[in-house]
Amino acid sequence: MQKLITASMLYDLVACPHRVTMDLFGDPSKREEVNVFLRLLWEKGTLFERDVIGKLDLPFLDLSFLAGEEKEHLTKEAMDKATPLIYGGRIHADDLLGDPDLLRWEGHGYIPGDIKSGSGEEGKEEARKPKTHYAVQLGLYIDILERKGISAGRRGFIWDIHGEEVLYDFVTPQGQRSPRSLWMDYQGCLQAARSIVAQQGGTLPAYGAPCKLCYWRTACLHTLRQSDDLTLIPELGRSKRDTISSRVVTITDLANTDLTCFLEGPKTVFPGIGIKTLEKLHRRARLVKEPHPRPRLLEPVTFPEADLEIFFDVETDPLRDVCYLHGFLERRPHDSNKETYIPCFAEGPSPEAEEDVFQRAWAYLQSHPNYVLYYYSKYERTFWRKLQRRYPTVCTESEVETLFDPEHAIDLYTDVVLRKTDWPTIDYSIKTLAKYLGFRWRDPHPSGAASIEWFHRWVETGDPLVKQRILDYNEDDCRATRVLVDGIRRLS
Numbered sequence: 344m345q346k347l348i349t350a351s352m353l354y355d356l357v358a359c360p361h362r363v364t365m366d367l368f369g370d371p372s373k374r375e376e377v378n379v380f381l382r383l384l385w386e387k388g389t390l391f392e393r394d395v396i397g398k399l400d401l402p403f404l405d406l407s408f409l410a411g412e413e414k415e416h417l418t419k420e421a422m423d424k425a426t427p428l429i430y431g432g433r434i435h436a437d438d439l440l441g442d443p444d445l446l447r448w449e450g451h452g453y454i455p456g457d458i459k460s461g462s463g464e465e466g467k468e469e470a471r472k473p474k475t476h477y478a479v480q481l482g483l484y485i486d487i488l489e490r491k492g493i494s495a496g497r498r499g500f501i502w503d504i505h506g507e508e509v510l511y512d513f514v515t516p517q518g519q520r521s522p523r524s525l526w527m528d529y530q531g532c533l534q535a536a537r538s539i540v541a542q543q544g545g546t547l548p549a550y551g552a553p554c555k556l557c558y559w560r561t562a563c564l565h566t567l568r569q570s571d572d573l574t575l576i577p578e579l580g581r582s583k584r585d586t587i588s589s590r591v592v593t594i595t596d597l598a599n600t601d602l603t604c605f606l607e608g609p610k611t612v613f614p615g616i617g618i619k620t621l622e623k624l625h626r627r628a629r630l631v632k633e634p635h636p637r638p639r640l641l642e643p644v645t646f647p648e649a650d651l652e653i654f655f656d657v658e659t660d661p662l663r664d665v666c667y668l669h670g671f672l673e674r675r676p677h678d679s680n681k682e683t684y685i686p687c688f689a690e691g692p693s694p695e696a697e698e699d700v701f702q703r704a705w706a707y708l709q710s711h712p713n714y715v716l717y718y719y720s721k722y723e724r725t726f727w728r729k730l731q732r733r734y735p736t737v738c739t740e741s742e743v744e745t746l747f748d749p750e751h752a753i754d755l756y757t758d759v760v761l762r763k764t765d766w767p768t769i770d771y772s773i774k775t776l777a778k779y780l781g782f783r784w785r786d787p788h789p790s791g792a793a794s795i796e797w798f799h800r801w802v803e804t805g806d807p808l809v810k811q812r813i814l815d816y817n818e819d820d821c822r823a824t825r826v827l828v829d830g831i832r833r834l835s
């Protein structure tokens with residue numbers, strides 16, 4: 344039976360082409376359970392779509408309860424009659440199959456739309472742009488409509504979480520410097536999907552951020568380790584691996600390479616990879632191939648002396664865009680290293696609860712005149728800036744900047760781990776590094792994504808055991824940061 348190209352296939356392909364290969368041809372027995380957070384995302388997406396449609400103040404034809412050929416047949420009938428708005432239809436042409444949430448008649452043809460429980464665009468406020476994984480799905484629907492001779496033009500739309508309709512223009516080049524249009528992106532993606540379906544060329548796994556929530560993670564990690572794949576070096580990733588793979592294939596190759604053969608004047612022979620980056624990756628490859636690899640300092644690291652150290656970690660819910668927990672682990676080095684955990688937990692997901700908990704966290708820090716604050720990555724500071732803008736009566740912008748002054752607030756990931764250390768691990772997440780140093784979370788499945796699912800469950804049920812699980816997890820995250828600070832001190 345001919346394998347059809349679907350919108351969800353293109354969506355996955357944008358994150359990882361190998362995921363499409365594994366879904367089509369992988370051994371199902373090696374597939375893990377779907378991550379609970381992903382399940383939550385799907386559920387929320389479905390609920391959001393129903394909510395939007397339930398409140399829709401326009402006449403529309405609902406075909407969402409149908410399936411297969413019947414759905415496709417009735418969609419065609421409705422389009423032949425120029426039905427103004429079709430919800431939950433199915434369209435099909437050649438090897439392409441699409442289930443657009445919406446098909447809207449625009450004078451002489453249809454344009455497709457999807458309902459998404461996320462923002463319709465991405466990027467900084469002054470440079471918002473379409474999301475590629477949404478665009479390729481709309482591109483597929485437009486392509487089918489064109490092949491059927493009922494397209495109103497190369498454009499589509501997203502109804503997003505903010506209640507806005509975001510237009511996706513497939514013709515105009517994206518950005519002043521880029522000649523590429525969304526249509527070109529779609530075409531590239533379609534070509535890649537077709538070659539995967541036809542099993543031409545094949546794809547390779549690559550260790551990276553999408554693997555975190557992927558149900559092929561264990562299977563792929565096994566393959567990557569067996570092939571000594573370059574993406575197991577932190578910060579190397581699929582794109583750099585594919586750039587250098589014509590000259591260097593494995594970590595062992597890279598470790599044993601004399602880098603001078605890749606240098607051309609002030610550049611390397613690899614487009615987009617500078618000398619400093621290549622040297623860093625080479626250094627890390629050599630480290631992991633040592634007989635007894637140990638983490639090392641690239642330069643001396645001195646942490647500020649203080650009577651009080653505070654290890655800080657926030658928990659946020661991206662689906663509701665709220666911060667529901669600010670966790671602080673205090674340690675007093677001059678008082679037998681006594682430790683105390685102080686959680687500021689929001690009693691719900693409302694803005695009032697978020698403001699209250701932000702106020703309490705702020706008051707807690709203000710109650711200590713001198714301390715050193717440790718946190719892992721820019722996320723805490725970024726979210727606190729956002730909270731300050733939301734609740735300007737709690738504190739001022741400059742007070743937040745003073746709080747995160749690097750003199751006494753250390754972003755351990757960005758300013759220490761990335762810049763001044765190398766580790767013989769496959770990534771530099773706090774989980775990986777603290778586990779490497781022997782720390783163990785009390786929870787058997789600790790992860791930020793899982794904690795969001797627990798928070799949703801706690802909001803629905805009010806179960807105190809679920810709340811305690813969240814608090815234990817956050818406390819352990821704070822403790823892991825302390826373990827890492829101590830580990831780096833020992834390296835010094």
Ligand code: SF4
Pocket residue numbers: 358359360361362363365547548549550551553554557558559560561563564
């Ligand atoms: S585990 Fe990673 S490499 Fe493997 S299919 Fe999933 S995202 Fe791709």
